[in-house]
Amino acid sequence: MHYYAMGQLPKKRHTQFRKENGELYSEQLFSTEGFSDNYSLLYHNQPPTQIIQIADPVDVSPRVILSKQLSHRSLKGFQIQPEKDFLNCRKPVLVNADCKIILAAPTESMTQYFYKNADADEIIFIHEGSGELQTMYGNLEFAYGDYLVIPRGTIYQMHFHTANNRLFIVESVSAVITPKRYRNEFGQLLEHSPFCERDIRKPASLNPIDEKGDFLLYIKKQDQMYPYHYKSHPFDVVGWDGYVYPYAFSIHDFEPITGRVHQPPPVHQTFQTRGFVVCSFVPRLYDYHPLAIPAPYNHSNIDSDEVLYYVDGDFMSRKSVEKGQITLHPGGIPHGPHPGTVEKSIGAKETKELAVMVDTFRPLSLTDFALSIEDTTYPYSWVH
DSSP, rough: OOOOOEOOOSSSSSSSBBBTTBBBBBEEEESSTTTOOOEEEOOOOOOTTOOEOOOOOOOOOOOOOEEEEEEEEEEEEGSSSBBTTTTTTTTTEEOOEEEEEEOBBOSOOSSSSSSEEESSSEEEEEEEEEEOEEEEEEEEEOOEEEEEEEEOOOOEEEESSOOEEEEEEEESSSSOOOGGGGBBBTTTTTSSSSOGGEEEEOBBBOOOOOEEEEEEEEEEEEEEEEEEEEEETTTTTEEEEEEOOOEEGGGGGOOOOOSSSSOGGGGGGGEEEESSSEEEOOEEOOOOOOOOEEEOOEEESSSSEEEEEEEEEEOOOOOOOOEEEEEOTTTTTEOOTTTTHHHHHOOOOOOOOOEEEEEEEEEEEEEEEHTBBBBBTTTGGGGG
């Protein structure tokens, strides 16, 4: 990300910054990788350290059923049942040491507590629903098709406008960043990037709440959920600046890169981490070589597991695709278009598909939730 500032700030960092009554604001450095990477400075009405109670943690580790496997998988994502609570409804389905892929269908907003993921950055893709992400950095409106990128350690609440919400969530133990090949040495997105800084929505409003009381904050660390009670409201920040903050990016603002022949998946890349990449498949014109075959060619993921989350539209390379479906094509065996779809794609001018892809560099394990929504016939769907 690039530099951004909101609210009130002192002229120079690490110097006295006082309220109208003469009291000092409390400065907080929010840094990544110690002091050697991106950071932000936040200024609180009250010190962010006033803990008044710590309750016993709850283990929220994913229950892995298959830690080693070599089979194509298909999961019916919309079979995850809606639940009221945002944290309880998060169901991890595919996991490894670098990430967790989670499905959630919350029906109610977070009003009784705040949440902080101290383990991972989060990408929350809004498949259905709308609302407002409220954070210590300010607030962000979200709607269908938005990626919400939330740096680890960010305190937040999700406030939904309706009860019908479907979320596709990816947790990353390393930082979520834009692809390096899209940026120059100063961090600016280049002309050939499929999106630019204007497409990235930063917190739009900062409304500091200077209240004291008993504020419940759930903190996830090492797959333990710790209930912390703080004396001051977490959203008491009067100003901040830096390079670490949550933001929103709509999949509808991703501008597809096309060519005369079929383009490989990296042209759809949207985010990168040390352990996986995220790609956005959006409506686009097909290849325009006179002998082009729009359907993707068969390919082997030798060094990655490919996860595709189907959002909307008509998927020309797959049969019987439905919203919320997840396919897993593990590294080691080839996959490709279903029978009949290659010939059918020839001559087509465009696609209306919408999907999110996660390619991991280490194998994924399946959880109990994954197996409960699996279509076990999928591995045989390529047979003529």
